[in-house]
Amino acid sequence: VLTYSFENIGSEYMYEHIYRCIREDILDGRIKAGEKLPSKRSFAKHLDVSLIVVENAYAQLKAEGYLYSVPKSGYYANSLEEIHVVPSSSSARALEETEAPSYFADFVTSAVESEMFPYAVWTRVMRNVIATEDEKKLLLESPAAGVLKLRMAIANHLYDFRGLAVDPNRIIVGAGTQFLYNILVQLLGREHIYAIEDPGYRRLGRIYESNNVELRPIPLDEYGLIVDALVDSGADIVHVMPSHQFPTGIVMPISRRYELLGWASQRSDRYIIEDDHDCEFRLMGKPIPTLQSVDTLERVIYINTFSRSLAPTFRISYMILPLHLMQRFEQRLGFYSCSVSNFEQFTLAKFIQDGHFERHINRMRSHYRAKRDLLIKELTTTLGSQIKVLKKESGLHFLLRFDAPMSDQYVVAQLKERGVCASCISEYYHEGFQNDSHTIVLNYSGVAREAIPRAVEALADVLMQR
Amino acid sequence: VLTYSFENIGSEYMYEHIYRCIREDILDGRIKAGEKLPSKRSFAKHLDVSLIVVENAYAQLKAEGYLYSVPKSGYYANSLEEIHVVPSSSSARALEETEAPSYFADFVTSAVESEMFPYAVWTRVMRNVIATEDEKKLLLESPAAGVLKLRMAIANHLYDFRGLAVDPNRIIVGAGTQFLYNILVQLLGREHIYAIEDPGYRRLGRIYESNNVELRPIPLDEYGLIVDALVDSGADIVHVMPSHQFPTGIVMPISRRYELLGWASQRSDRYIIEDDHDCEFRLMGKPIPTLQSVDTLERVIYINTFSRSLAPTFRISYMILPLHLMQRFEQRLGFYSCSVSNFEQFTLAKFIQDGHFERHINRMRSHYRAKRDLLIKELTTTLGSQIKVLKKESGLHFLLRFDAPMSDQYVVAQLKERGVCASCISEYYHEGFQNDSHTIVLNYSGVAREAIPRAVEALADVLMQR
Numbered sequence: 001v002l003t004y005s006f007e008n009i010g011s012e013y014m015y016e017h018i019y020r021c022i023r024e025d026i027l028d029g030r031i032k033a034g035e036k037l038p039s040k041r042s043f044a045k046h047l048d049v050s051l052i053v054v055e056n057a058y059a060q061l062k063a064e065g066y067l068y069s070v071p072k073s074g075y076y077a078n079s080l081e082e083i084h085v086v087p088s089s090s091s092a093r094a095l096e097e098t099e100a101p102s103y104f105a106d107f108v109t110s111a112v113e114s115e116m117f118p119y120a121v122w123t124r125v126m127r128n129v130i131a132t133e134d135e136k137k138l139l140l141e142s143p144a145a146g147v148l149k150l151r152m153a154i155a156n157h158l159y160d161f162r163g164l165a166v167d168p169n170r171i172i173v174g175a176g177t178q179f180l181y182n183i184l185v186q187l188l189g190r191e192h193i194y195a196i197e198d199p200g201y202r203r204l205g206r207i208y209e210s211n212n213v214e215l216r217p218i219p220l221d222e223y224g225l226i227v228d229a230l231v232d233s234g235a236d237i238v239h240v241m242p243s244h245q246f247p248t249g250i251v252m253p254i255s256r257r258y259e260l261l262g263w264a265s266q267r268s269d270r271y272i273i274e275d276d277h278d279c280e281f282r283l284m285g286k287p288i289p290t291l292q293s294v295d296t297l298e299r300v301i302y303i304n305t306f307s308r309s310l311a312p313t314f315r316i317s318y319m320i321l322p323l324h325l326m327q328r329f330e331q332r333l334g335f336y337s338c339s340v341s342n343f344e345q346f347t348l349a350k351f352i353q354d355g356h357f358e359r360h361i362n363r364m365r366s367h368y369r370a371k372r373d374l375l376i377k378e379l380t381t382t383l384g385s386q387i388k389v390l391k392k393e394s395g396l397h398f399l400l401r402f403d404a405p406m407s408d409q410y411v412v413a414q415l416k417e418r419g420v421c422a423s424c425i426s427e428y429y430h431e432g433f434q435n436d437s438h439t440i441v442l443n444y445s446g447v448a449r450e451a452i453p454r455a456v457e458a459l460a461d462v463l464m465q466r
Numbered sequence: 467v468l469t470y471s472f473e474n475i476g477s478e479y480m481y482e483h484i485y486r487c488i489r490e491d492i493l494d495g496r497i498k499a500g501e502k503l504p505s506k507r508s509f510a511k512h513l514d515v516s517l518i519v520v521e522n523a524y525a526q527l528k529a530e531g532y533l534y535s536v537p538k539s540g541y542y543a544n545s546l547e548e549i550h551v552v553p554s555s556s557s558a559r560a561l562e563e564t565e566a567p568s569y570f571a572d573f574v575t576s577a578v579e580s581e582m583f584p585y586a587v588w589t590r591v592m593r594n595v596i597a598t599e600d601e602k603k604l605l606l607e608s609p610a611a612g613v614l615k616l617r618m619a620i621a622n623h624l625y626d627f628r629g630l631a632v633d634p635n636r637i638i639v640g641a642g643t644q645f646l647y648n649i650l651v652q653l654l655g656r657e658h659i660y661a662i663e664d665p666g667y668r669r670l671g672r673i674y675e676s677n678n679v680e681l682r683p684i685p686l687d688e689y690g691l692i693v694d695a696l697v698d699s700g701a702d703i704v705h706v707m708p709s710h711q712f713p714t715g716i717v718m719p720i721s722r723r724y725e726l727l728g729w730a731s732q733r734s735d736r737y738i739i740e741d742d743h744d745c746e747f748r749l750m751g752k753p754i755p756t757l758q759s760v761d762t763l764e765r766v767i768y769i770n771t772f773s774r775s776l777a778p779t780f781r782i783s784y785m786i787l788p789l790h791l792m793q794r795f796e797q798r799l800g801f802y803s804c805s806v807s808n809f810e811q812f813t814l815a816k817f818i819q820d821g822h823f824e825r826h827i828n829r830m831r832s833h834y835r836a837k838r839d840l841l842i843k844e845l846t847t848t849l850g851s852q853i854k855v856l857k858k859e860s861g862l863h864f865l866l867r868f869d870a871p872m873s874d875q876y877v878v879a880q881l882k883e884r885g886v887c888a889s890c891i892s893e894y895y896h897e898g899f900q901n902d903s904h905t906i907v908l909n910y911s912g913v914a915r916e917a918i919p920r921a922v923e924a925l926a927d928v929l930m931q932r
Binding site: 126186313 | 802
């Protein structure tokens with residue numbers, strides 16, 4: 001067992017002293033690469049120090065790459081080469097989060113194929129922004145609602161692309177829709193009851209719950225959220241995805257939209273949060289007007305994100321508020337700084353203004369369309385009458401109804417064993433798993449074309465019990 | 467008055483039609499540059515459409531730069547040159563937020579001098595990151611706590627710079643401390659009573675209030691937060707700035723720190739949030755250990771930001787949680803995505819790892835020290851026995867006590883008239899303005915050296931009633 005004297009400790013903390021002693025022993029070769037260190041508990045007892053002292057020393061050694069840890073086993077010395085040559089990556093390896101199981105085809109996460117992202121253009125635009133924008137402006141704290149240039153670029157984009165006439169002064173930019181939901185709760189009030197679509201994104205419910213608001217999951221019929229159920233729920237605020245509901249893929253027809261607006265019009269504290277998150281990827285048909293654009297009573301809050309249209313790493317989203325809410329925001333929450341850096345806001349503004357965003361969207365649309373068509377062709381060729389493809393007109397996911405006498409959970413588990421990650425509609429209910437839906441949700445944005453034939457093979461394997 | 471027929475409206479929305487008609491009239495010169503448009507109300511009445519239709523049309527025309535608006539007057543047509551040549555900037559001008567009054571010396575906002583920011587290095591590092599990092603990783607949604615590389619770089623920096631041994635696995639990265647406070651309320655619970663220092667950052671209180679938590683402002687004595695008052699308040703969670711309190715500049719002595727830790731140790735749901743926001747700029751003397759480093763009972767949450775050490779636009783902050791809170795975070799809030807993009811996280815990680823951050827801090831320290839010394843020298847030379855400089859040892863602000871028989875508000879107003887923005891301690895109380903403090907807070911980070919003599923002149927003008 002290692003023994004270190006505290007005689008020469010001087011002004012060091014104890015953990016610091018132990019950290020330094022062990023480091024020297026590793027550097028001088030007294031502790032060899034791969035050698036196991038004493039357990040924290042026994043070492044602390046042996047040195048007669050408290051456990052936290054040893055914990056801190058080990059944590060530091062680990063952070064700097066001198067040690068690595070093996071779960072349920074303990075700490076080991078790293079090899080010197082690794083420490084000297086690539087200290088950061090060696091410690092990164094030691095500390096890496098437990099690797100997620102890897103699938104060759106992942107139909108669940110909303111990743112994008114990295115080859116498709118226009119890195120070169122993005123960095124060129126960013127360089128250009130740094131060279132041309134007023135340096136002072138770039139470094140300042142961004143105003144609560146975001147940089148005006150970006151809000152104007154978004155307004156122009158919405159007009160060109162979505163036919164929405166939006167005053168940039170009613171747009172608020174924030175670091176992701178999750179962040180904006182947090183702001184919305186503060187703006188609209190925690191005393192209200194919030195309603196969400198059921199099934200829907202489970203994260204959404206968790207965000208509202210973490211904000212301690214009362215939550216009502218509202219069932220859907222074939223046209224989307226059932227307004228009668230909403231009335232009965234007693235909710236004041238409802239969160240909907242009318243342009244492409246997740247996971248059901250329902251596009252809410254105009255009649256239901258008016259019904260919903262009618263509900264909102266009945267009380268002045270009712271609001272509809274319209275989440276339009278993958279409207280850019282409507283692949284067929286004429287889009288139905290957004291709720292926001294037919295809202296004459298200032299009851300709709302429109303929300304959208306660039307995480308979907310650019311890449312998940314971009315934490316840039318925005319919402320459009322009715323005038324009275326924008327005024328309330330400025331009054332009550334205007335003290336916040338915008339949560340996105342000016343660098344990224346100005347870069348995105350220029351990226352949109354110079355037409356790169358539209359070109360990117362168009363490129364992605366044809367890419368996605370081709371991918372979807374290939375996937376559907378392969379599915380129908382291979383599985384034929386065993387399956388039915390549903391809700392394929394809009395957005396980046398569609399549904400696969402199957403007839404086989406298997407439970408949803410069995411199908412998902414069997415697919416995972418074959419390297420395919422997928423989910424069923426039954427998993428997206430607020431209260432947890434519901435009755436078998438026999439409906440797989442295929443979100444194909446992050447799946448490479450090359451992986452499609454093999455993924456369809458796996459589906460056939462499972463569903464046709466081959 | 468303009469009259470447009472709706473005969474050829476086709477499938478357009480009404481606002482769209484009006485927008486297009488006006489645009490054509492401007493482009494064809496039928497509406498001249500600078501010409502005033504009819505008021506929204508009268509125009510709506512004239513066309514027999516609802517007000518919102520005209521509002522939308524005007525907003526769109528304004529967003530695209532065809533119109534500009536003059537507050538309390540109305541809408542005017544822009545000149546064609548401006549629209550054609552620089553559509554975005556012309557509309558930017560029309561829409562620009564009401565300009566904040568400009569001061570030649572601003573001792574209130576925590577801006578930095580833009581010349582001091584290492585743009586070239588930052589962009590080089592970013593290019594390098596894009597060229598060398600795994601592209602897939604760069605585009606993915608960042609894990610809830612942030613990218614591991616950045617958390618390791620922060621741990622290393624804290625060790626080298628602050629002597630803190632921190633496990634990177636207990637660090638959470640987020641888009642600004644404001645965002646992290648929001649997360650903390652969700653983590654610690656809204657049922658607790660939160661205490662803040664009074665006087666202190668007023669924004670802090672507003673954030674907690676927007677989160678609907680009960681708030682208790684706690685008075686300070688010369689050693690900082692009064693622990694007896696904290697006990698009496700019934701609060702469970704206290705937010706302190708021990709290394710350099712704002713605005714009082716108090717550095718909490720070690721005895722008071724232990725007293726505070728003692729308070730926290732008495733109940734398992736008590737926590738101290740230690741805000742260390744300008745520790746990098748302690749300019750003299752040996753730093754006192756952070757509360758976090760002497761906390762053996764897992765009661766301290768350490769929080770710090772790069773908005774102060776790099777520039778306000780960087781919305782990158784972090785907190786260090788005790789292990790059990792980190793586990794709770796993963797369990798309850800792990801569904802969140804990190805609110806900072808991977809681009810910025812990887813860039814900052816490399817910026818720190820390659821030593822640029824430390825070099826930048828060192829450069830800024832000597833820059834700030836020289837600036838502070840100059841400011842103090844000018845103050846004492848010019849104002850002599852009229853003033854007393856206090857709390858100048860740490861951080862980026864110090865205090866100026868004056869003897870003149872004037873109210874704080876008078877002094878601040880007079881300074882503003884002379885182009886100097888400053889504040890007095892009396893403005894930072896939670897319940898609003900308190901008794902005259904006769905103490906000006908001079909936050910000098912964003913004031914250029916060249917501006918100092920003139921700023922001191924203005925101070926002398928006001929305080930010596932010249």
